[in-house]
Every structure is written in C-alpha cells, then in structure tokens.
Amino acid sequence: MTIEEEAAALVASAFPSLDSAIVEYITSVVVGMDAVEARDTNEVAAAISPLLEDAAAASLQVVSALCAKLSKLVGGVPAAGASGSALKVLPQSSSARQPMSAAATGANSSPSADDDDDEEDDGYEQEEADIFAEFNVLKTPIRMGDLLAQESERLAAIQRVLSERHEVKKTAVNQKLLERSEGRIKRKQDKRAQKEMRQLAAISAAAAAQNPETASTNYAQNKAAAASLSLDVQIENFDVFFAGKPLLQQADLMLAYGRRYGLIGRNGVGKSTLLRALARREFGMSASLTIVHVEQEVVGDDTPSLESVLEAHTERHELLQKEKALVAYMDAQKQLGREVETKKAMELAQVYSKLEEIEADKAPALVAEILNGLSFTQEMQSAPTKSLSGGWRMRLALARALFMRPELLLLDEPTNMLDVSAVLWLENYLQDWPHTIFTISHDRDFLNSVCTDIIHMHHARLEAYKGDYDTFEKARDERILNQAKEYEAQLMYRQHLQAFIDRWRVNANRAAQAQSKIKILEKLPELKPIEKEPEVQFRFPDPEPIAGSLVHFDDVVFQYSNDKPIFTKLNFGLRNDSRVAVVGANGNGKTTLLKLITGDLLPTKGESHRHRALRIGYFSQYHVDQLDVSMSAVEFLHTRFPGQPLQEYRRQLGTYGMTGDTPLQPIRTLSGGQKSRVAFTLLGMQKPHFLILDEPTNHLDIETVEALANAINAFSGGVVLVSHDERLIRSTCTEIWVCERKSLTRFEGSFGDYKAAMALALRKKTG
Structure with a gap:
C-alpha cells in the first residue's frame, strides 16, 4: 500500500462519514508536505484541522490523534540513536522538537504554527551558527562532500514539491477554507525552501573550508542558486559593445531591491x-x-x-x-x-x-x-x-x-x-x-x-x-577637485625627483642618490590626468534685427475639418525680444498653436500676420521625421544646404556638440540626443529671427540642456518654448502662457507658481 493510500485510510477511519473528495484533498495536502514540515505535528494540524472541523463535528482529541498518525506516516520516525548523533544538519524549531499536546491541537493551532515558522525564518542566522558550532566540536572527520550532496538532493526534492499543483476534484468542500489552507501551505513551503537554501550555502562554505579543492565547484553552484532567490541585481566585471565600439569595460553594476x-x-x-x-x-x-x-x-x-x-x-x-x-x-x-x-x-x-x-x-x-x-x-x-x-x-x-x-x-x-x-x-x-x-x-x-x-x-x-x-553633483565636483589636488601633488613630487636626478646624476658624489631617486621614480604608478568630459556648447547665430511686431493674431479661430474648434479668438503678438513658455495639459492644442505661428496651419477664422522678412526656425518634438536616417549628418546637411565645403558642415555640427567621426556615421546609428543635435544644426543653419521649440529637451543629456539654455539666453531673436523642463523654462522665459479651454491666457506669476498650482490641483483631484 502506498503512502497516499495509507494516509487516506487513516483519514477515512477517523471520520467514516467524511466525503471522499474531502478525504482525497486532505490526503494530497499532507502527502504534498516535505518531510521536515510533516514531522512537525503542529504543521499538519494547521493545514488540515480547519477542514476537518468544518466538514465534520470533530473533537480536538480525534483531530489531534489523526494529525499525530499522519505526521508519523509522512514525516517518518527518526532512526534509533539519531538524537545522540554528533552532527545536526538542519536544526528544527522548538515546536518540531516537542510533541504536540492534545490541548494545543485543532483550529486554534494555526496562528501559533505561523508564528513558529516566522521565528524559524527570523533566526536562520543562529541556525547557521549552530551548524558551524557543531562542526567545531567534531571528534572524528566527516565527509563534507557527502553531506553537501545529501543536502542538495533534499533541496531538489523540496523544489519539486513546490512546483506541483494539487488538483481538487469536488466543489462540496468549503472553498474559502480550501483556498486559505492552500495559500498557507504554499507560503510555508516557499519560506522553508529559502531557509533550506541558506542552510545549504552555510554547509557549502564549511565544506569549502575543510577541502577547498573538492568543494569549490559545489559551493559556487549553490552560491549561484542562493543568489537566484534574491531580487537584487549584481553584475561584476562586464563589457558592453555597440557596433564594435566599447561602451563599458570591466564595469560593475549593483541594483539593490527597492531602491x-x-x-x-x-x-x-x-x-x-x-x-x-x-x-x-x-x-x-x-x-x-x-x-x-x-x-x-x-x-x-x-x-x-x-x-x-x-x-x-x-x-x-x-x-x-x-x-x-x-x-x-x-x-x-x-x-x-x-x-x-x-x-x-x-x-x-x-x-x-x-x-x-x-x-x-x-x-x-x-x-x-x-x-x-x-x-x-x-x-x-x-x-x-x-x-x-x-x-x-x-x-x-x-x-x-x-x-x-x-x-x-x-x-x-x-x-x-x-x-x-x-x-x-x-x-x-x-x-x-x-x-x-x-x-x-x-x-x-x-x-x-x-x-x-x-x-x-x-x-x-x-x-x-x-x-x-x-x-551627486556636489559629490562628483568634490571628487574631481580631490583628484585634481592629488594629481598636482603627484606631479610636483615627480618633478622634484626628476630635478634631483637631472642635477646630480653626473656628479660622482651624488650618483648613488640619483640612482636611488631613479628607482623610486620608476616604481611610482602611472600618472593619469583627470578625466574631464568636454564642455557642451550651443550657439544660435544672431539674425539681422527686424523692427516692430513679428507675429500678430486677431480673433483667430481654428478647427480641424468638421471637428470642434481647438481655439476661439486668439489674440496676441510676438516681438523680437519675446521669451514665452507655453504650458498646459496635453491635448489642449500647444503644438497646434506653434504650427499656427509658423504658418504650417492657417486660421479657420480671423487674421494672422507675420513680418514679410521673418524667418522662423521650428524644432518639432518629432524632429526625427525630418531627418533622412540613411545618410550621415554631413550628407544630410549637404542635401538641405548644398554648395558649401565639407568642413563647413562639420563646423556647424561641431557648434552643437557633434565632433569627431560622429558626423560621418549614418544618422540611424546615432542616439536620440545626437539626432537632436543634427536637428538643431539644421535649425541654426536657417539663421532664424525667431525660434519655435516644441519639447526640445527630449533625449538631451543634462549638460546639453544647460548648454541649450545658455544658447537661448545668448540669442538675440525671439523664442516661444513648449517644455515640461522646469529649469529650462525658469532660466530662459519671462512670460508664461497657459493653453486651456480653447484659449490662450497669460499666467501672472513664475513657472514655479504655475507648477505649485498644478500640484495643488493634482492633490485635490486624487483626494
């Protein structure tokens, strides 16, 4: 008779009137427990006693007796003399070492079982210490390799049990109790498996200490298995290449879970x-x-x-x-x-x-x-x-x-x-x-x-x-400053040694000292200069001045075909010195407004006027669509502004941070920020009087955003900017226009005030 059949017989014998589906389910629950857990009568009682009490009028004594029998059947009886063994491989909790009393069994035992299990998990470090303590008092040598193999087999068995799913065949059982019982068992099995893994790693470490040559492979394997249970990401000494170019070499990355x-x-x-x-x-x-x-x-x-x-x-x-x-x-x-x-x-x-x-x-x-x-x-x-x-x-x-x-x-x-x-x-x-x-x-x-x-x-x-x-910025600047000081000190020391050598190497009385200085100089580590990233600079060419109003809107209404109007009665003007930030929720027409200003869209009603000599440089948030990514940046600029020497295109690209061989690469191989630089170069070569910038910071790095802000401030023409970047708006714009409710209104206050108003509205909205 199999263990499953014996367990089913025990349950049926204790409760003859119990439905066969319930008997089968209880049997599968108990048999599915690992041996260590099944030896603990508390664990067995916590798993099945609520089901028994709900399905039959069971007394605590009957349930206790059944749990003890099932625990003995599935968990096995310890071998004779085991308690006197010199080595305890996996210490059990106090609840596992002491038999369960009849008064402690039943439905009320479940919480205490959970508490015991949590105490086992919280105290696993002490259990590992106990393991090593037992190693230290061994009177005779033991085969750590054999012990490690045994524990590996036990862990594999536990993991197989965790992967099995119990199939319930009848809905007559109280479904909520079934779910609660299965969930409790699953949580306990997961915790047990993690503890087994940690204990196995401890045994592996002890094995490696006793015999490093034979245990190193197993220890590495079990260390990797234990690491797989962690949600941290730790990658050491790795390289990353792109198109044959090294992006990272011998790098380390540690991402701690939850940060x-x-x-x-x-x-x-x-x-x-x-x-x-x-x-x-x-x-x-x-x-x-x-x-x-x-x-x-x-x-x-x-x-x-x-x-x-x-x-x-x-x-x-x-x-x-x-x-x-x-x-x-x-x-x-x-x-x-x-x-x-x-x-x-x-x-x-x-x-x-x-x-x-x-x-x-x-x-x-x-x-x-x-x-x-x-x-x-x-x-x-x-x-x-x-x-x-x-x-x-x-x-x-x-x-x-x-x-x-x-x-x-x-x-x-x-x-x-x-x-x-x-x-x-x-x-x-x-x-x-x-x-x-x-x-x-x-x-x-x-x-x-x-x-x-x-x-x-x-x-x-x-x-x-x-x-x-x-x-980070403060720490980086301080580190660079300290590195610079250290570099200068090392350089001065080297120069001092070299000066002594040059002066006294041909002097017979000082030749020995000079040779000593030469040896010291040769042993010094290689002096490497501070690695500083090149400064990013943007520059928009200043246009010839235009007097008067550049753009003027009178009662402009706009709508797409038969849709509802996007704007009703737009009235505003833009001058040579305008610095305007347009803000508002997405979908309120900010990009549509920019296209009305550039003339790409025409008003449905009303009048829009632009100075006849006005050149507008428009940077679209979808600027990549304007680029031919099959060409290099130099080739692309040549198609848009033909007749200029190659060096002029490279010089223009260099104005926006495109240096080295990057301008000769196909645009499709460039990063998002580098593609933006090509678009800025295209804009700058138009020599605009007015810059219309729609989300220009997308894909740019922080240093380039700061360079863009400096370039805007140095530009003598007008600027209309759509952006969510607070620092860019604060440093470049003097007016805030809010695009909402089919109109355009000037916000009385700074961008910080506007952001605070948005934060307040968001808090009210989310409760």
Whole structure:
C-alpha cells in the first residue's frame, strides 16, 4: 500500500462519514508536505484541522490523534540513536522538537504554527551558527562532500514539491477554507525552501573550508542558486559593445531591491544600450526576476486603450479567458441536459480563487487611475489604440508597465512628451514604487524627486552615488577637485625627483642618490590626468534685427475639418525680444498653436500676420521625421544646404556638440540626443529671427540642456518654448502662457507658481 493510500485510510477511519473528495484533498495536502514540515505535528494540524472541523463535528482529541498518525506516516520516525548523533544538519524549531499536546491541537493551532515558522525564518542566522558550532566540536572527520550532496538532493526534492499543483476534484468542500489552507501551505513551503537554501550555502562554505579543492565547484553552484532567490541585481566585471565600439569595460553594476536609480551620462555613451541589454538578460540575471523595459510605443489596433493596459497583466488576462471558456462549456452542457464534470467545476473554482487573490476586479479602476494621471481623458481611454498618436502610444506603454508592477522597471526618458501635471503625477506615483527602478532622465527635478541613487556612466565605466541628482553633483565636483589636488601633488613630487636626478646624476658624489631617486621614480604608478568630459556648447547665430511686431493674431479661430474648434479668438503678438513658455495639459492644442505661428496651419477664422522678412526656425518634438536616417549628418546637411565645403558642415555640427567621426556615421546609428543635435544644426543653419521649440529637451543629456539654455539666453531673436523642463523654462522665459479651454491666457506669476498650482490641483483631484 502506498503512502497516499495509507494516509487516506487513516483519514477515512477517523471520520467514516467524511466525503471522499474531502478525504482525497486532505490526503494530497499532507502527502504534498516535505518531510521536515510533516514531522512537525503542529504543521499538519494547521493545514488540515480547519477542514476537518468544518466538514465534520470533530473533537480536538480525534483531530489531534489523526494529525499525530499522519505526521508519523509522512514525516517518518527518526532512526534509533539519531538524537545522540554528533552532527545536526538542519536544526528544527522548538515546536518540531516537542510533541504536540492534545490541548494545543485543532483550529486554534494555526496562528501559533505561523508564528513558529516566522521565528524559524527570523533566526536562520543562529541556525547557521549552530551548524558551524557543531562542526567545531567534531571528534572524528566527516565527509563534507557527502553531506553537501545529501543536502542538495533534499533541496531538489523540496523544489519539486513546490512546483506541483494539487488538483481538487469536488466543489462540496468549503472553498474559502480550501483556498486559505492552500495559500498557507504554499507560503510555508516557499519560506522553508529559502531557509533550506541558506542552510545549504552555510554547509557549502564549511565544506569549502575543510577541502577547498573538492568543494569549490559545489559551493559556487549553490552560491549561484542562493543568489537566484534574491531580487537584487549584481553584475561584476562586464563589457558592453555597440557596433564594435566599447561602451563599458570591466564595469560593475549593483541594483539593490527597492531602491530607485537614475542613470545619467552624455548622449552617445550607451545608456539606452545598457538598458536594452538588461531587458534582454544578457548578464545572466535570475530568470525569476520580472523585468519590464519601457522603450517602444504600443502597436495601434482596435483594442481600447484601457483594455490594452489591462491585457498587459498576462496572468489576469489568461485567467479571464479561461473563465470565459469554462463558463461557456458549462452553459453548453446544461443546455444539453448533461451533468457538468467535477473536474471542470473545480477548475472554474480555482480560476475564481486566483482572480480573487490577484484582485482582478480592482484592476479596471487602477488602470483608469494610471491613465488619468498620464492625462488620458475618458474618451481616449475608450478609444482604439490605433487612433492615438505616437506620443500617446508611448504613454500607453508606460501605463502598461506601471500596471504590471515588475520587480525591475527600466525607464528610458519617461517624462518625454508629458505635460507638467502628468510629470508631477508620475513623480508622486514612483515615490511609492515598492520594487526597483532604473531610469534614464535629463530632468533634474524628476531625478531629485524620484531617485534614491545616481549611477554616472562615463569613460566606459559606471560610478554609483547615494542620494538624488543634486547630492551627486556636489559629490562628483568634490571628487574631481580631490583628484585634481592629488594629481598636482603627484606631479610636483615627480618633478622634484626628476630635478634631483637631472642635477646630480653626473656628479660622482651624488650618483648613488640619483640612482636611488631613479628607482623610486620608476616604481611610482602611472600618472593619469583627470578625466574631464568636454564642455557642451550651443550657439544660435544672431539674425539681422527686424523692427516692430513679428507675429500678430486677431480673433483667430481654428478647427480641424468638421471637428470642434481647438481655439476661439486668439489674440496676441510676438516681438523680437519675446521669451514665452507655453504650458498646459496635453491635448489642449500647444503644438497646434506653434504650427499656427509658423504658418504650417492657417486660421479657420480671423487674421494672422507675420513680418514679410521673418524667418522662423521650428524644432518639432518629432524632429526625427525630418531627418533622412540613411545618410550621415554631413550628407544630410549637404542635401538641405548644398554648395558649401565639407568642413563647413562639420563646423556647424561641431557648434552643437557633434565632433569627431560622429558626423560621418549614418544618422540611424546615432542616439536620440545626437539626432537632436543634427536637428538643431539644421535649425541654426536657417539663421532664424525667431525660434519655435516644441519639447526640445527630449533625449538631451543634462549638460546639453544647460548648454541649450545658455544658447537661448545668448540669442538675440525671439523664442516661444513648449517644455515640461522646469529649469529650462525658469532660466530662459519671462512670460508664461497657459493653453486651456480653447484659449490662450497669460499666467501672472513664475513657472514655479504655475507648477505649485498644478500640484495643488493634482492633490485635490486624487483626494
């Protein structure tokens, strides 16, 4: 007779009137426990006593006796003399060492069992210490390799048990009790497996200490297995190449679980490439770690936006599909007058249980909250994804990632194309993120608000700093200053030695001293100069002055075809010295306004006037569409401004930070920031009187954003800027125009005042 049959016989004997499905289920629960857990009568009682008491009028004594028999059957009886063994491999908890009394059994034993289990987990360090203490008092040598092999086999058996799923065949059992019991067992098994792994690592370390040559391989394997249980990311001494160019060499990366990291560095150093490599798990990270990389926009189709985000939770989506199929099958069986199979009924019950566990019913409200925070209107949430522009589909990808809540969230410039309100919402949302974040951003305020750590990527290496961006900047400047002082001191010491050598090497009386100085000089480490990143400089050519008003709008109304009007009665003027920041929620027409100013769109009603000599330089947030990515930057400029020597194109590109061989590379191989530099060069070569800049900071690094601000301030023409970058607006603009409710109004106050008003409105909106 098998153990399963014996266990079933024990249960049926103790409770003859118990339904066979309940007997079978209780048997599967007990047999599914690992040997260590089954030897603890408390564990067995905690798992099955609520089911027995609910299904039959069972006394505590009967339940206690049954649990003791099942524990003895499944856990086994310790061999004679085991208690006197010199070595205790896996110490048991106090509850496992002391038999369970009849008064302590039954439904009320479950909480104490949980507490004991938590105490075991909290005290695993002491258990490891006990193991090593036992090693120290051994009177005779033992074979650590054999012990390690035994523990490895035990761990493999535990992991096999964890992967098995119990199949319930009848719905007559109290479903909530079944779910609660299964959940409790699953949690205990997971904790037990992790503790076994840690204890195995301790034994491996002891084995390595006794016989390093034979145990090193097993120890490394078990160390790697233990590391796989961690949600930290630790990659040592790795390289990253792109198109044969080294981006990182012998770099180290440590991402502690639950912290929020900002990845910064100049455009083109390989930040996005590193994120893609992490998303592809190229560095041997744990397969159990869930990773989501927000980079590509959602492909448009007929799926509503809200439903597209819901489908990102694949487990929920699959469970709902399974539920739909099972319900349809049962309805069909009922219509045919057939009895529904018990197996199908239990499958449906399990689906409902899992849906309740993941709180599937709350998902639509959570998704609506995320989309609303990212400025999706109710109409947009129900609209098909194919009706959204590329920028909105990118936000949809961000919403999907936030809803999935991965253990490692990789974000590449998440604030691009977000309005001020959406950026504020995202900052608040990520501050409460329970897992790890690794984000690239050019927005200093976003980094200060969200990040707990900064990782600086430069000169093919990574340097980690604790704190936000402002803290990093101070620490980096201090480090560079100290390095400069050390370099100067070493240089002066070398020069002093060299001067002594040059003076006295030919003098017979001092020749020995000179030779000594030569040896000292030769032994000194190589003197390396401070690695400073080149300063970024932008420069827009000053145009010839134009007197009077450059752009003037009188009662302008605009609408697309038969749609509702975007603007009604726009009235404003722009001069040579205008410095205007246009702000407002996405979808209120900011980009449309810019195109009306440039003349790309014509008013539906009203009058718009532009000076006949006016040249406008327009930087679009979709500037990449203006570039021929199959050409190099030099070739592209030659097609737009023919007849100039090659060096002139390279000089113009150098004005915007495109140096070296980069202008000769195909544009498609350039980073997002480098493509922006090509677009700025194209704009500058037009020698505009007026700059119209739509989200110009997208994809630029922080130093380049500062260079752009300096270039705008040095420019003698007018500027209209649409941006969410607070530092850029504060440093360049003197007027804030709010685009909302089909009109354009001047905001009386600074951008900081406007942002504070948006933050207040957001708090009221979210309650």
